[in-house]
Amino acid sequence: MSDYTLNKLKAPRLLYWGIFLFLGFLIVIGLASSSYMEHEGHYVTGMNNQIVWGLPHIFAVTLIVIASGVLNIASMSSAFNKKLYKPLAPLSALFAIAFLIAGLIILVLDLGRPDRLIVAMTTYNFKSIFAWNIFLYSGFFVILAVYIWSMLDFNVTRFSSLVGKIAFGWRIILTTGTGSIFGFLVAREAYSTAVLAPLFIVMSLLYGTAVFYLLLRVISRLQSINIPDEITKNIRRLMIIFLLANIYFLILYHITNLYISKQIAVESFILLNGGGYTTMFWLGQVGLGLVIPLLYEMTNDEGRSFGLTITSLMVLVGGFFAVAVIIIGGQAFPLNIFPDHIILESSFYDNVIHSYTPSIFEFGLGVGGTSLALIIILILITNLKFIPVKK
Amino acid sequence: MNNRRHFLVKSASALTMTFIVPSLLSSNAQAKKPLDQKVTDKKSWGMHIDVDKCVDGCTACVDACNEENGLTGFGRPETDSQWIRKIKIKDKTTEKITTMPMLCQHCENPPCCDVCPTGASFKRVDGIVMVNQHTCIGCRYCMMACPFKARSFVHETLTTQNTNAPRGKGCVESCNLCVNKIDHGSDTTACEDACSKAGHNAITFGDLKDSNSKVRLAIESNSPRRLRDDLNLKQKVFYSNI
Structure with a gap:
């Protein structure tokens, strides 16, 4: 793709409006869900004083992790000077901005007091990793905007490589920050480990690449263009590397916990007797999200695009389960307040596995937020020149 | 007629401004000390709980806390706030069964x-950990970070509140050692009063820096421990005979 030019998306008018209205409808559902939750209070959700973070957080964390990872393609071009990916770099940065906005909107709309966003933006506790994340997210947004500008405006294109390298470094720190939101929680045995930071980084690399490929497939369909085989083959190779890295860090995380005696109970909960969480872990996170895609792609020597599409979908669904196991599974296991005792009775559910059934409103908010990312992409690629086409 | 009405209205307003409003303001200004003083680190509030004295089935401390802070539930135990709760535990080795109140442990190094x-969750210089509802x-x-599950999120609209314990839908809250009573000069909490009234005296509250305070004496005459001491949070709530 050395001889290319960037163009606007030229999808059939009816199809464009169909997608636009469908996504718009889902966004309205999301807004309605959020406003109902805020008006009534969070008791209408499945979240409670035991499971304090629920489905909206699974959506938000997944989207933020994707936002960081989807920048892979641009990083390959700018930070590692792989010319093959250069035409796709602006699209990659655009996806990153869109998913970041969507993830953050969901987080904000799930707050108990979303009207106090201005407090969160102006009053900082610098010891809080959450506060640091606010800086990391807003910084990433600015860097991405400058990065896109430097790639699209010929007058400043000489800076794109430098900005791309900064963006690459920033996204690594950003995902470290996201992982550390959990890693810094000493109270909960499923978290409180630094391994979560690199685990989140490799998760972002994997899910981001999968999402990029899926969106690229959709755009190529809309635009009636073919994705060059070289790109498909390269993305396949990347997927294999990221799948292996994910499996490595996942094993490391669980082996570390299994080695520490006091963590064995929570490990048995996730790996053996956690009911739905164990099923989500083995079938969703490990089976669907890692092992099957790896086995398939190892044999997909020719880099068949249909296969890679299915693999990417599986990785994405498995990734959703992975985040769910981390967020909900980690909270469902009761706190170890008395290591030498068994809690017999408590009015606050200290002695039982906490239950969580997400409500339709949480799902509505999550789907609405995800649709927001997609509609941002749709609007921008239709009105600005992001799609590489051969001259 | 109109003039007379205006005269009466203006006179009544003037009287209100002259006599009633200043009296309301002055009643505020006359609040007991140390409300009008800055909180200092001269005191360090803490609590001792003797679990051997805590009686199974008694909920006097919980009831008193609910009344003091206006914690009326909505019949939804999973989302209703609990600032203090009773727990029954069994020692894994000795199989001794004990019952005890659990509340915010007011850590010296609070993860919340x-x-x-x-910075809405903050620790005052006198050791009280609380939430700025504004x-x-x-x-x-903070609820994710607390190792003692001491915090509650207000899940629904509050229709009745106690003026001494402002709460807010969508905010997190927890035991604040009856900070309003303390700032009005009291040196006891609602739960301690209730426990004492019930004749159990399991809860002792006071100034940890005062060597003659009842809480210091209780700590020195027992060998209390902090929960999850391995986390090195240096809580101000001590438990004896667990």
């Missing part, structure tokens, strides 16, 4: 304050 993005954004990160 560390993680709070806006800057809490309801992210619930």
Whole structure:
């Protein structure tokens, strides 16, 4: 793709409006869900004083992790000077901005007091990793905007490589920050480990690449263009590397916990007797999200695009389960307040596995937020020149 | 006729401004000390709980806390606030069964304050850990971080509140050692009073810096421990005979 030019998306008018209205409808559902939750209070959700973070957080964390990872393609071009990916770099940065906005909107709309966003933006506790994340997210947004500008405006294109390298470094720190939101929680045995930071980084690399490929497939369909085989083959190779890295860090995380005696109970909960969480872990996170895609792609020597599409979908669904196991599974296991005792009775559910059934409103908010990312992409690629086409 | 009405209205307003409003303001200004003084580190509030004296089935401390802070539930135990709760535990080795109240442990190194993005969770210089209801954004990160599950999120609209314990839908809250009573000069909490009234005296509250305070004497005459001492949070709530 050395001889290319960037163009606007030229999808059939009816199809464009169909997608636009469908996504718009889902966004309205999301807004309605959020406003109902805020008006009534969070008791209408499945979240409670035991499971304090629920489905909206699974959506938000997944989207933020994707936002960081989807920048892979641009990083390959700018930070590692792989010319093959250069035409796709602006699209990659655009996806990153869109998913970041969507993830953050969901987080904000799930707050108990979303009207106090201005407090969160102006009053900082610098010891809080959450506060640091606010800086990391807003910084990433600015860097991405400058990065896109430097790639699209010929007058400043000489800076794109430098900005791309900064963006690459920033996204690594950003995902470290996201992982550390959990890693810094000493109270909960499923978290409180630094391994979560690199685990989140490799998760972002994997899910981001999968999402990029899926969106690229959709755009190529809309635009009636073919994705060059070289790109498909390269993305396949990347997927294999990221799948292996994910499996490595996942094993490391669980082996570390299994080695520490006091963590064995929570490990048995996730790996053996956690009911739905164990099923989500083995079938969703490990089976669907890692092992099957790896086995398939190892044999997909020719880099068949249909296969890679299915693999990417599986990785994405498995990734959703992975985040769910981390967020909900980690909270469902009761706190170890008395290591030498068994809690017999408590009015606050200290002695039982906490239950969580997400409500339709949480799902509505999550789907609405995800649709927001997609509609941002749709609007921008239709009105600005992001799609590489051969001259 | 109109003039006379205006005259009466204006006279009544003038009288109100001259006599009633200043009397309301002055009643505020005359609040007991140390409300009009800055909180200092000369005191360090803490609590001792003798679990051997805590009686199974008694909920006097919980009831008193609910009344003091206006914690009326909505019949939904999973989302209703609990600032203090009773727990029954069994020692894994000795199989001794004990019952005890659990509340915010008022850590010297509170994880809730560390993680709070806006600093709404804060520790006063006298050791009380509490939530600023004006800057809490309801992210619930403090609830994720607390090792004692001491915090509750207000899940629904509150229709009745006690003026001494302001609460807010969408904010996080927890035991504040009856900070309003303390700031009005009291040196006891609602739960301690109730426990004492019930004749159990399991809860002792007071100034840890005062060597003659009842809480210091209780700590020195027992060998209390802190829960999850391995986390080195240096809580101000001590438990004896667990």
